[in-house]
Amino acid sequence: MVRTSVLVVGAGPVGLMLAGELRLGGVDVILVETRSEPSGESRGLGFTARATEIFQQRGLLRRFGDVELNRQGHFGGIPMDFGVLEGSHFGARGVPQYKVEEMLEAWAKELGASVRREHKLITLQNNADGVVAVVDGPEGPFEIAADYLVGCDGGRGTVRRLGGFDFAGTDATREMYLADILGRNIRPRFIGERVPEGMVMSARFAEGVDRIIVCPRGVPRKERTEPITFDEVADAWQRLTGESLHGAEIRWVSVFTDATRQATEYRRGRVLLAGDAAHVHLPAGGQGLSLGITDAANLGWKLAATVKGWAPADLLDTYHSEQHAVGARVLRNTLAQGLIYLSGSEVDPLRGLLAELVAIPEVGRYLSGMVSGLAIQHDVGSREHPLLGRRMPHVQLTDGRSTADLLHPARGVLLVADGDFGPVAKGWIDRVDFVRASPAARSDAGWPADVQAVLIRPDGYVAWVAPSTIALSEALSRWFGTPVAPVAE
Incomplete structure (x- = not known):
C-alpha cells in the first residue's frame, strides 16, 4: 500500500494547481491521471481577471511570457468594456489551455508533487479517518491510502460517481x-x-x-x-x-x-470535488477553467492546514460554503448568456435592452465584476469594511514589493501600514507573515485612506481590516487556528 496525505485524481489545470497549492502548504500529494501524456487540447484560450491575479499571487503569471490583458469582452455577445472596474480586464487572452497545463505540471513537480500518469482510479473507500483507493497502474492494481482524496477529473469524473455525490441540474439540450x-x-x-x-x-x-x-x-x-x-x-x-x-x-x-450541473456538496467526509468534477456549464465568457483555478486556490491552503493539524475545526467546511456559491453564480450567468447569445430573433428586444443597460456605468461594473470574478465576496464574519471578504487588490508597496508578491509562499499575511500589531501577530508567526509596509499610493479601491492594516488569507481574500470592532486575535484564530503561544492584545 502506498501512503500519502492527499490523493488528487486528474492532472488537468485544476488538479495540477491544487497539487502545487498543497505542496506550498507542506503536504505530501500524489496526483494520478489516466492519460499517458498531456492531451495538447485547448478548450480554453485564456482566463479571467481573477484567475490572472491568482497566478500572479503565486509568481506564475510571468511563466506564460508576454500575456495580453484585454479590457474588451462581452456578456452574451453584448460588447462590454471591463475596464470600468479599476484594475479590471476581461482576462488574459491567447494562452491555450495546454500551455496552462504544461506550466502548472512543471511547477507542481518543482515543488515535489508526484504525478503518476497511466493510473486509473478503480474504487475508493471514504472512511472516517481517511480514504483507501484502488488504482490501476502500468504494473497492475494497487492501493493508495490518503488522509483526503480530491476529484479533479472532469465533468464525467469517476470520483463524483464513486463518492456518491449528487450532480443536480439540467441535461444538454443542444x-x-x-x-x-x-x-x-x-x-x-x-x-x-x-x-x-x-x-x-x-x-x-x-x-x-x-x-x-x-x-x-x-x-x-x-x-x-x-x-x-x-x-x-x-x-x-x-x-x-x-x-x-x-x-x-x-x-x-x-x-x-x-449541460448545466453542480454537485450539491463539494465535500463528503474525506472526499472533495473541484473544477469540472464539481460543476459543468456552457463555456460562455471563458469562465470554466478560471472557476476551477479559484476552487483549487480556495481549497489548497485549507486542506493543507487541516492535514498539518493547525486548521480551525470548521475551516475545511468553508471550501463548500464559499466555492459552491461562487460556482452557482457562474452557472446562473452562463445560462443567462446562453439564452441571449444562442436564441433566435425572438430575444432581439431583450438584447437591445441589455445593450442599453450595459452602457450604464453601474450595470457595466456589476456585470464586469461578475464575469471577471473580481466581485466575489466571501463571508468572513463581518462586512463593516468594503474590503472584507473580497480579494486584496494589487497594490504597490513602499518596500518595492506588491501585495501579490507577499502571497507567493501561500501563507497568511498581516500587512501593517500604521499601528502596533506585531505583538499579537507573533502568536501565529509559523503560518502568518508579518509585513510592515505602506502603499506607495493611496486609492479608494486598492488601499482606502482609513485602512491601517489588513489580514490576507493565503488565497488572497481579506479576512480582517483595521480599525475594526473585531480583535485581531479573534480574526487570526478564526482563519489560522490556535496561536503557538498565549497572546495579549
Whole structure:
C-alpha cells in the first residue's frame, strides 16, 4: 500500500494547481491521471481577471511570457468594456489551455508533487479517518491510502460517481462544435456572430491557427459512440455561413453542450470535488477553467492546514460554503448568456435592452465584476469594511514589493501600514507573515485612506481590516487556528 496525505485524481489545470497549492502548504500529494501524456487540447484560450491575479499571487503569471490583458469582452455577445472596474480586464487572452497545463505540471513537480500518469482510479473507500483507493497502474492494481482524496477529473469524473455525490441540474439540450484549423484565411468573429440558423465564432490565436466555434440552433445532443469528425464541423460551418472549410488542416476538433450541473456538496467526509468534477456549464465568457483555478486556490491552503493539524475545526467546511456559491453564480450567468447569445430573433428586444443597460456605468461594473470574478465576496464574519471578504487588490508597496508578491509562499499575511500589531501577530508567526509596509499610493479601491492594516488569507481574500470592532486575535484564530503561544492584545 502506498501512503500519502492527499490523493488528487486528474492532472488537468485544476488538479495540477491544487497539487502545487498543497505542496506550498507542506503536504505530501500524489496526483494520478489516466492519460499517458498531456492531451495538447485547448478548450480554453485564456482566463479571467481573477484567475490572472491568482497566478500572479503565486509568481506564475510571468511563466506564460508576454500575456495580453484585454479590457474588451462581452456578456452574451453584448460588447462590454471591463475596464470600468479599476484594475479590471476581461482576462488574459491567447494562452491555450495546454500551455496552462504544461506550466502548472512543471511547477507542481518543482515543488515535489508526484504525478503518476497511466493510473486509473478503480474504487475508493471514504472512511472516517481517511480514504483507501484502488488504482490501476502500468504494473497492475494497487492501493493508495490518503488522509483526503480530491476529484479533479472532469465533468464525467469517476470520483463524483464513486463518492456518491449528487450532480443536480439540467441535461444538454443542444450540441456545439469547436475546431482549431490551419492555413485558412477566416474572417474574425471575436465575440461571435449570430446567423439565421445559430451562432459562429472565429479568432486567430496562434500563427496560422484559427479557432472556430459553431453553435447551430435546433441540433439536439447526440449519443455518440465515436469522436466527432471535422467533416461534421465543416458541414455545420458551411450550412450556417455559406463558407467551406472542408479539406483544412486540423489541429483539434471537439464537441460541447449546454449541460448545466453542480454537485450539491463539494465535500463528503474525506472526499472533495473541484473544477469540472464539481460543476459543468456552457463555456460562455471563458469562465470554466478560471472557476476551477479559484476552487483549487480556495481549497489548497485549507486542506493543507487541516492535514498539518493547525486548521480551525470548521475551516475545511468553508471550501463548500464559499466555492459552491461562487460556482452557482457562474452557472446562473452562463445560462443567462446562453439564452441571449444562442436564441433566435425572438430575444432581439431583450438584447437591445441589455445593450442599453450595459452602457450604464453601474450595470457595466456589476456585470464586469461578475464575469471577471473580481466581485466575489466571501463571508468572513463581518462586512463593516468594503474590503472584507473580497480579494486584496494589487497594490504597490513602499518596500518595492506588491501585495501579490507577499502571497507567493501561500501563507497568511498581516500587512501593517500604521499601528502596533506585531505583538499579537507573533502568536501565529509559523503560518502568518508579518509585513510592515505602506502603499506607495493611496486609492479608494486598492488601499482606502482609513485602512491601517489588513489580514490576507493565503488565497488572497481579506479576512480582517483595521480599525475594526473585531480583535485581531479573534480574526487570526478564526482563519489560522490556535496561536503557538498565549497572546495579549
